[in-house]
Amino acid sequence: MFEFFWNLGSFILALGILVTVHEYGHFWVARKAGVEVLRFSIGFGKPLFKWHDKLGTEYVIALIPLGGYVKMLDARVDTVPADKQHLAFDSKPVLSKIAIVSAGxxxxxxxxIFALAVMYMIGVQNVKPVVGGVAEHSRAATANFLPGDHILQLGDKAVSSWQEVTFGLMSHLGEQEVQVKVQDAENKIQLRTIALNGWKLDKQDEAPLQSIGIEPFRPALTLTLGHIQTGSAADKAGLKVGDTIVSINEIDVVDWQSLVDKIKVSAKQPLxxxxxxxxxxxxLTVIPEAKQMSDGRSIGYLGVVPQLEKWPNGYIETRQYGPLDSMVLGIxxxxxxISLSFDMIGNLITGQVSVKNLSGPVGIAVGAGNSVSYGIVAFLSFLALISVNLGVFNLLPLPVLDGGHLMYYIIELIRKKPVSEKTQELGFKVGALLLIALTCFALLNDVSRL
Structure with missing residues (x-):
């Protein structure tokens, strides 16, 4: 229950920040363009808090934190007095409308850019991208990757972390191959060529690295407990962080995997x-809980995380930058x-990436909760990623989104006359249906991951 409320609170905080930023963009440019703003709302539905400024704009924080809006004076939806016609959105030049809509x-x-710059100034901790294992008969195995390979460059870009390797791989989706420069276990520079023809991310939640057969190096798991989930079977039995598992039912436990295997087949059984x-x-007597899997199976679940052996020297590095360098890196x-987000949209359309990988509010909530748990740097990175995705998503040419409005205004700019109200109304209805369908599909994906 605590985890649910933690994720919910983190989701509301993250979405509240990003929606406020987005809507403030519209609000600020609208005022600079001479448009009267009637309401600035964060959330939808019943107002929880509201107040007015000296210019008459009503500010609202509403009950449902799934978006927001800026309501402007507009003769198309309101009765505008003659003395205020010049303050209405619809009376402004098309270039002003484009500026207001694109500002979000x-x-x-x-x-x-700001969030990433702050993150770089605080300091970013990276794990050196060293291969820990290679799956048999995988693309990585065919390319002769070996445990101990340190990935230095992917394509024409140098990489220093697994995140950069992952994003680099995703940017090469749809290509025939990609060359990877590595330093092998004997410190020799080698070139590995990964064949990418036919490569797709068509399985739900399958990571790009996993799909090509690379397992990142991680220190070995110990039998000492590093974390215990509150309210779990382990917590109820009295297990504590720092405990080392010696045996179960008088049989010595030799490694973490053997412990996991024993727990899985012992749901509701005293051990x-x-x-x-x-x-x-x-x-101690421990009774593992029964956890229901998506395929209908029930397995035992303890609710613990092991400690890891120490990382080898040099495998983890913290990079901290000055304000100017941080800003450049943020940009x-x-x-x-942004480029990767547009690429992924294209890959979704072409089928290179499965729609099963789409996430909705539940997925964002879990991601927000996890990133908050890991600290301010992880949360800033998460905010930056979601902020970019929110901006790119709103630029899609669906009439209910900013991109749809921009499409109409660009057509108006070219044709020298606005798109007919009938055409716009039809576009809004079709766009709303598509957006609802997309949201429902993403929610179903989220539910299937729970």
Whole structure:
């Protein structure tokens, strides 16, 4: 229950920040263009808080935190007095309308630059991209990747973290191959060529690295507990962080995987745990919970995470930059994220990426909760990624989104006359149906992951 409310609170915080940024972009440019703003709302439905400024704009924080809007004076939907005609949105030149509509996505991109710049100034911790394992008969195995390979460059871009390797791979979707420069376990520079013809991300939640057969290096798991989920079977049995599992039912536990295998087949069955706590050995009775899987199976679940052995020297590095370098890196990273987002939309349309990988509010909530748990740097990175995606999504040419409005105004700019109201109304209805269908599909994907 705590995890649910933590994720919900993190989701509301993250979405509230990003929606406020987006709508403030529209609001600020609208006022600069001489448009009267009637309402600035964060959320929909019943107002929880509201107030007015000296210019008469009503500010609202509403009950349903799934978006927001800026309501402007507009003769197409309101009765506008003659003395206020010049303040109405519809009376402004088409270039002013384009500026107002595009300001929301642009604000999201600027916020991403800011969030990333702050992140780089605080300091970013990276794990060196060293291959830990290679799946048999995979694309990586065919390319002769070996455990211990340190990935230095993917295509024409140098990489220093697994995130950069992952994003780099995704940017090459649809290509025939990609060359990867590595430093092997003997410190020799090698070139590996990964064949990408026919490569698709067509399985739900399958990571790009996993789909080509690369497993990142991780220190070995120990039998010492590093985290215990509140309210779990382990918590109820009295297990504590720092306990080391010695045996189960008088049979020695040799490694973490054997412990996992035993727990999985022991749902609702009492197990006699022998544990080492400090310098003492204690006996505890543990009854694993039954966890229902998506395929209908029920497996045992303990609710613990093991400690890892120490990372080898040099495998984790923290990079911290000054304000100017951080800003430059923020701009560069935001540009890469925007390009990648548009590429992924294209790959969704062509089928290179399965629609099963779409996430909705539930997926965002879990991501927000996890990133908050990992600290401010992870949360800033998450905010930047979602902000870019929100900006790109709003630029899609669906009439209910900013991109649809931009499409109409660009057509108006070219034709020297506005698109007919009948055509716009039809476009809004079709766009709304498509948006609802997309949202429902993303929610179904989220539910299937729970």
């Amino acid at each position: 996505p642009i604000a999201n991109f600027l916020f991403a 006699r745990f022998s544990i080492r706590r400090a310098s003492n050995v204690q006996l 560069k990273k935001t540009y890469e994220l």
